[in-house]
Amino acid sequence: MKISVNWIGQGGNTADSFKRISNWLCILSVLMFFSISNYTVAANAVVSSEGSVMARCLLFLYDSAQDQKQNSCMMRQDIEFPANYLGMRVRYHDVAKGYPAADILVSEGIRAVGWWFPSQESDDPVQFWKWIVTLLSSGVRCLAMNGVSPTVIRSSGRQIPLDTVNAALSEMGLRAGEEFSNLPIDIEVVSKDPGMVEFERKLDLNMLEFNELHSINPENRVFLKLRKKSTDTISDAVVATSMGGAVLDGLALYNDNTGEYRQWRLNMFKFLSVALGLEGVPRPDVTTLSGSRIMYSHVDGDGVRNVFLEDRKSLASEILYKRIFKKFSSIPFSVSLITADVDTSIGGDERAALAGKRIFSLPNVEPASHTMTHPLIWSTESVLGEGHVELPQELIEKRYGNLDIGIALRGKVLLAYDIPGYSFDPVREIAGSCRFIEENLLPPGGRCSLVFWSGDCSPAEDSLKAAEEAGILCINGGDGRMDWSHPSYGYMAPLGRRVGEYYQIHTSGSNENLYTQLWTTDFGGFRRVIETFERSGSPIRVAPVNVYYHHYSGEREASVRALETVYEWCLNSDLAMIHASEYIGIVKGFETLSISGSSDFGWIVTDYGKLATIRFDSLSGTDEVKSLPDMNRSVGVLGYRETQNSLYVHLDALDRAEIFFRPADGTTVETVTRPFLVDSTSRVGKLGWSDAAGKISGFTFQTHLTGQGRYKWRLPVIGSSVEVNVEWLSGAGNRRSEKTMMISLDQSVRGDCHELDFRIQGYGDALVRAKVLK
Numbered sequence: 001m002k003i004s005v006n007w008i009g010q011g012g013n014t015a016d017s018f019k020r021i022s023n024w025l026c027i028l029s030v031l032m033f034f035s036i037s038n039y040t041v042a043a044n045a046v047v048s049s050e051g052s053v054m055a056r057c058l059l060f061l062y063d064s065a066q067d068q069k070q071n072s073c074m075m076r077q078d079i080e081f082p083a084n085y086l087g088m089r090v091r092y093h094d095v096a097k098g099y100p101a102a103d104i105l106v107s108e109g110i111r112a113v114g115w116w117f118p119s120q121e122s123d124d125p126v127q128f129w130k131w132i133v134t135l136l137s138s139g140v141r142c143l144a145m146n147g148v149s150p151t152v153i154r155s156s157g158r159q160i161p162l163d164t165v166n167a168a169l170s171e172m173g174l175r176a177g178e179e180f181s182n183l184p185i186d187i188e189v190v191s192k193d194p195g196m197v198e199f200e201r202k203l204d205l206n207m208l209e210f211n212e213l214h215s216i217n218p219e220n221r222v223f224l225k226l227r228k229k230s231t232d233t234i235s236d237a238v239v240a241t242s243m244g245g246a247v248l249d250g251l252a253l254y255n256d257n258t259g260e261y262r263q264w265r266l267n268m269f270k271f272l273s274v275a276l277g278l279e280g281v282p283r284p285d286v287t288t289l290s291g292s293r294i295m296y297s298h299v300d301g302d303g304v305r306n307v308f309l310e311d312r313k314s315l316a317s318e319i320l321y322k323r324i325f326k327k328f329s330s331i332p333f334s335v336s337l338i339t340a341d342v343d344t345s346i347g348g349d350e351r352a353a354l355a356g357k358r359i360f361s362l363p364n365v366e367p368a369s370h371t372m373t374h375p376l377i378w379s380t381e382s383v384l385g386e387g388h389v390e391l392p393q394e395l396i397e398k399r400y401g402n403l404d405i406g407i408a409l410r411g412k413v414l415l416a417y418d419i420p421g422y423s424f425d426p427v428r429e430i431a432g433s434c435r436f437i438e439e440n441l442l443p444p445g446g447r448c449s450l451v452f453w454s455g456d457c458s459p460a461e462d463s464l465k466a467a468e469e470a471g472i473l474c475i476n477g478g479d480g481r482m483d484w485s486h487p488s489y490g491y492m493a494p495l496g497r498r499v500g501e502y503y504q505i506h507t508s509g510s511n512e513n514l515y516t517q518l519w520t521t522d523f524g525g526f527r528r529v530i531e532t533f534e535r536s537g538s539p540i541r542v543a544p545v546n547v548y549y550h551h552y553s554g555e556r557e558a559s560v561r562a563l564e565t566v567y568e569w570c571l572n573s574d575l576a577m578i579h580a581s582e583y584i585g586i587v588k589g590f591e592t593l594s595i596s597g598s599s600d601f602g603w604i605v606t607d608y609g610k611l612a613t614i615r616f617d618s619l620s621g622t623d624e625v626k627s628l629p630d631m632n633r634s635v636g637v638l639g640y641r642e643t644q645n646s647l648y649v650h651l652d653a654l655d656r657a658e659i660f661f662r663p664a665d666g667t668t669v670e671t672v673t674r675p676f677l678v679d680s681t682s683r684v685g686k687l688g689w690s691d692a693a694g695k696i697s698g699f700t701f702q703t704h705l706t707g708q709g710r711y712k713w714r715l716p717v718i719g720s721s722v723e724v725n726v727e728w729l730s731g732a733g734n735r736r737s738e739k740t741m742m743i744s745l746d747q748s749v750r751g752d753c754h755e756l757d758f759r760i761q762g763y764g765d766a767l768v769r770a771k772v773l774k
Contacts, residue, residue: 173217303552
């Protein structure tokens with residue numbers, strides 16, 4: 001395997017059978033593409049000047065005048081997720097409110113501007129294209145993902161001059177023409193790159209429109225050429241340029257007539273990588289920790305006092321305590337409660353509170369709040385639109401009439417619990433509920449600083465602000481999935497959503513409510529989440545494993561057995577299991593991280609927080625030579641792992657990491673003079689070592705365990721065994737207990753390097769000392 005690095009500055013019926021066939025075709029196309037990929041350091045890599053920061057923020061446009069919304073526009077639905085996978089952050093802008101100056105966008109680190117408008121109409125398309133010229137002239141790339149639009153003035157229906165459009169397109173090495181056809185019989189494919197334009201669905205019998213577009217720069221990369229047969233006109237329908245790219249109408253995505261079934265035609269990962277100039281650059285990765293795929297599990301508080309229907313005596317939460325949280329003691333759980341369910345002063349249940357205490361007493365459980373009153377709608381504006389407050393009663397009854405709770409509308413917020421005299425207060429919902437759990441349900445000194453958003457999981461800016469100011473970590477929303485009924489990466493969710501000055505972090509998967517038709521049937525349906533875990537982990541790893549459900553899964557035998565099946569799968573999958581709070585910290589690090597170029601095959605990574613992985617992905621190309629990280633020169637790098645045609649570089653818990661690669665001169669052998677981590681299922685940090693005559697005599701590291709950790713190290717040593725001492729730490733380095741074990745070294749795996757593979761069981765932070773014995 002090779003890596004290319006470029007250094008830069010900036011079920012049963014016919015329909016179901018058809019879907020299954022389409023899905024297998026999708027998988028085969030993905031495997032076809034990735035099986036021919038490799039990763040390399042290009043011999044002609046462009047090295048940036050030292051200190052130049054890589055622009056890694058994209059600005060996606062939407063038009064509220066065309067009834068587009070930030071959270072439902074096509075760029076949000078289908079482009080933000082692959083952009084995140086490629087290491088890009090995303091912001092949004094409503095063009096109905098004007099156009100930000102190009103120089104400001106450049107100063108804010110905007111790498112590219114992209115749009116996918118639903119029609120050709122705009123209030124002022126001339127002004128739009130003039131703005132695009134200024135962006136391109138300032139070095140900001142542009143992505144037109146649904147044809148050359150807008151070109152029609154909304155008020156008059158008049159088409160603007162083509163020269164106005166081409167003044168902008170020429171900056172991208174493109175030129176639009178006037179030929180058009182909507183007769184499929186008149187359109188044919190001249191040439192295509194199937195790995196790019198038939199990623200999940202083939203083009204056959206689906207060419208519905210022809211629009212004329214020409215690539216006029218020989219350096220452009222054209223992936224699809226179409227021909228209008230009646231006029232013998234050629235169109236370069238999918239093209240990437242040095243300044244972005246264009247995809248003509250209907251060629252990025254397939255939608256059926258219902259709008260509920262869709263597949264990517266375009267390989268969004270690959271196209272964005274090319275069009276954004278991201279081939280070979282480092283990508284911050286939230287799916288992986290120490291080379292292993294991340295798994296986290298969190299439980300919403302709904303149903304904590306529901307009755308287990310098999311015995312009609314036990315509470316659902318009591319069943320989960322015994323059969324899930326305690327049984328699977330090596331798995332970390334993040335478990336929440338709705339405090340209105342357990343606060344007896346406002347109608348809560350004492351038995352449910354006791355169940356919560358028992359759950360929170362387990363060493364593998366992290367406490368969390370699911371708010372005080374479980375807002376169902378955090379802001380009516382998210383449902384009705386900006387400026388609308390009054391929520392129609394019929395809408396409330398349609399959505400929530402089946403709930404056996406006292407729903408209450410308080411201003412813009414719809415609450416699931418009607419507490420007399422209480423008006424919605426984000427501070428009480430968030431920080432207040434956490435404080436109640438700390439004071440009433442946790443052991444002395446216990447902390448609760450985690451909230452799982454409730455209801456529609458669309459908190460307004462004031463709620464996000466309240467959480468930020470209180471130092472509370474929050475998650476929920478997103479609900480991505482990928483399975484036979486959702487056979488596309490397009491159903492996966494972005495990392496989060498931006499709300500004003502704040503960022504809401506999303507879950508990495510869907511909960512059992514969506515696998516049981518809103519908890520009405522097939523109560524063991526959550527077992528199907530395993531399909532999403534498998535498909536989002538191979539052939540490429542695009543998301544962590546997130547086992548996410550509610551307490552009411554403990555009310556039925558079928559749902560409990562589904563959970564047991566899912567957790568058994570997790571235990572057999574060699575995952576890095578962490579708490580939800582740690583995953584949140586990783587995504588926060590993704591948002592704050594900065595990458596800058598260094599001379600001599602290097603990258604400098606700063607401000608990465610809890611994020612611990614930088615990924616380099618596979619490519620195909622020419623003039624390529626094998627290259628891997630230079631572990632002797634790299635700083636703040638624990639090691640690396642090659643898997644699934646990607647290279648995962650593990651970062652130490654420092655303020656700065658420097659990743660250097662071996663020279664691109666064909667050298668394939670490296671004499672390693674320090675220990676390095678191949679992979680682990682736990683977080684590793686603060687690596688130190690001692691050596692004698694160029695050989696390692698011992699090394700130390702710290703690790704955090706939530707049950708069991710596996711560690712594989714590569715060591716340049718002379719010796720037959722290693723004495724490993726584990727010192728458990730409590731709080732600020734206080735010694736709790738120690739454990740020593742003797743481990744025989746594996747045979748040499750490369751030269752005089754040996755592999756050391758061992759496991760540690762326990763909970764908490766530990767200091768590990770390894771001493772090489774002669």
